[in-house]
Amino acid sequence: MARLVKKLSFFLGMLKEVTVILFLGLAVWAYQATQPPPPKICGTLGGPPITAPRMKLRDGRHLSYKEHGVSKETAKAKIILVHGFASTKHDIMSMTEPVLVIYF
Numbered sequence: 001m002a003r004l005v006k007k008l009s010f011f012l013g014m015l016k017e018v019t020v021i022l023f024l025g026l027a028v029w030a031y032q033a034t035q036p037p038p039p040k041i042c043g044t045l046g047g048p049p050i051t052a053p054r055m056k057l058r059d060g061r062h063l064s065y066k067e068h069g070v071s072k073e074t075a076k077a078k079i080i081l082v083h084g085f086a087s088t089k090h091d092i093m094s095m096t097e098p099v100l101v102i103y104f
Contacts (some may be wrong), residue, residue, distance in 0.1 A: 052089075065089060 040047035054064040066089045069075065083091065 052064040054062045
């Protein structure tokens with residue numbers, strides 16, 4: 001009888017260890033599954049291509065831009081539209097009549 005109790009306690013101890021190991025493995029897998037992949041840098045191997053013209057700033061970052069309107073040769077004024085966080089460079093300012101007239 002004592003031998004059976006000893007075997008049973010060994011089995012229950014082993015079952016407890018296996019349960020803890022499986023729970024920890026599941027917790028590690030769940031943590032890794034919720035983490036986002038590393039970002040892909042534009043223009044690097046495996047990253048998205050650079051499709052817009054851009055200029056390099058003094059601090060090393062890049063600023064992309066988009067030109068609208070007439071060609072540079074026929075333009076009479078340079079207007080720079082700066083957007084905030086709620087819009088992008090692809091938002092086109094469509095005006096049917098001139099709002100701003102600059103005289104030099």
